[in-house]
Amino acid sequence: MDLIARDRAVLWHPYAAMPMAFPPLAVASASGNRLRLEDGRELVDGMSSWWAAIHGYGHPVLDAAVRSQVDDMAHVMFGGLTHRPAVELAELLVGITPAGLEHVFLCDSGSVAVEVAIKMAVQYWAGRGELRQRLLTVRSGYHGDTAGAMAVCDPDTGMHHLFSAMLPRHLFAPTPEPTFGKPFCTDHIAELAQLLAHNRDEIAAVILEPIVQGAGGMRFYAPAYLAALRALCDEHDVLLIADEIATGFGRSGKLFACDHAEISPDIMCVGKAMTGGYLSMAATLCTREVADGVSGAEPGALMHGPTFMGNPLASAVSLASIRLLLSGPWCDRVVRIEGRLREGLGPAKGLANVADVRVLGAIGVIEVREALPMAAMQAVLVEHGVWLRPFGRLLYTMPPYISTDDDVDLIACAMVSVAEQVGVVR
Structure with missing residues (x-):
């Protein structure tokens, strides 16, 4: 039995049925802002693990703090x-x-x-x-x-x-x-x-x-x-x-x-x-x-x-x-991410099914008029090499502050692509 099958047999995930309606992705490791899956694929994390991992994963300073403290x-x-x-x-x-x-x-x-x-x-x-x-x-x-x-x-x-x-x-x-x-x-x-x-x-x-x-x-x-x-x-x-x-x-x-x-x-x-x-x-x-x-x-x-x-x-x-x-220059990083999100999400404003596009700091949101099934949305996102957790009518990102311009552009492109699945350009 593979890891996902074993998971579905025993684990109840957040905001999910038991078992989940669609299988989770199995993560083998994470570093920087990349999630590496058990099947070898790599995803850019646009969620900061529910908005927490602002420095990304495996940061040497944070790793060292944990290792030092566990010795005491x-x-x-x-x-x-x-x-x-x-x-x-x-x-x-x-x-x-x-x-x-x-x-x-x-x-x-x-x-x-x-x-x-x-x-x-x-x-x-x-x-x-x-x-x-x-x-x-x-x-x-x-x-x-x-x-x-x-x-x-x-x-x-x-x-x-x-x-x-x-x-x-x-x-x-x-x-x-x-x-x-x-x-x-x-x-x-x-x-x-x-x-x-x-x-x-x-x-x-x-x-x-x-x-x-x-x-x-x-x-x-x-x-x-x-x-x-x-x-x-x-x-x-x-x-x-x-x-x-x-x-x-x-x-x-x-x-x-x-x-x-x-x-x-x-x-x-x-x-x-x-x-x-x-x-x-x-x-x-x-x-x-x-x-x-x-x-x-x-x-x-x-x-x-x-x-x-x-x-x-x-x-x-x-x-x-x-x-x-x-x-570090956290404010400059957030301002840079904000600018890339504004530019990258801009094309979604012309989609018929998009109600609003909004950005503040390192938060980017596309609000669509009709909700999409999460499984369908996440499949498109994963195809683009991006991990997000949309809900209801909201496609949103809160990426780690270490995200590069290319990372943010990829996330924004994936979000617009999902929005295009349910809308046509006016």
Whole structure:
């Protein structure tokens, strides 16, 4: 029995039936931004392994960080103990994130980081004697697959609607208009402002993805919207949670998407690219006020403690990944990728079945009018020597920052080719 047959017999893959409707591709090795398959084919990775592997695969600096740390310790519990990689990682995160974020809770994954952020917000208000347990968010958002995170994903169009009856009922404002780079109108945030004003006494926090709505639709909205939201939260004394798990560490062209609006949230979640795609780790940062509010009242502690919290291997490789990013011309690389994507995806604008083409930083999107079966789309992409993971009506790429112009051109060409399968040039 070959590897794929063995896989299909026992493994349940993400967002898939059991067994998968179409067989997975078996990867033998990966280096740089190339995936080498068991059958000898080689694919250019346009996904950064779900947006995490910003330095590509097998980077010598990150490999060395893992090897060095495993010689000291692979893991030690974080309850009552600490270690240098975690301390140095937290210090670095505090130093580079928006001003005011002074405390770091290390988490197992992005979804867990969102869960922790929600608990921080609710516990903060409980410490002040206020029973605020609802959240306000926007439609078309995505924050993860655990229960608390699912509850703030879009309840109607999101992938978790089957579970809506069991989830807490939160408040949803309209999807922000995709107006990045265009004039902002205050009408765009009027309904959110109304919801906030009418429900402020029960809202613990507003949570949203800053600037880029990721898996909920790959939309880019105006920095002025985010700035206006920060002002509204201040006006109504409500916490602001920024979910930067997808956007953090340069993906949108700024180190953090909040930097586009020059705002600081009260709580911020980061993950994915933090470890360079090597291990699972995320972080939830908060202000001193939030930390003091949680810690200064009963029960006197944040009630969360993952088994693998602060894992030394993940901490060490995260530290190495962030230092590697900051030591190089990451911004120039992202700007270059953005330019190549704009040029390469441009021809798709003339296709009848294409609703929109949009690019921001190292993110490129073709939105088609009619959804295509993933198997058919991926077959065309693989024929072009490219690995992408389209979904619904979206063909998108978030390539590693090490991608060359030729790599980005190949990815863009493959995306346009897929779009051509369902459209004809006007």
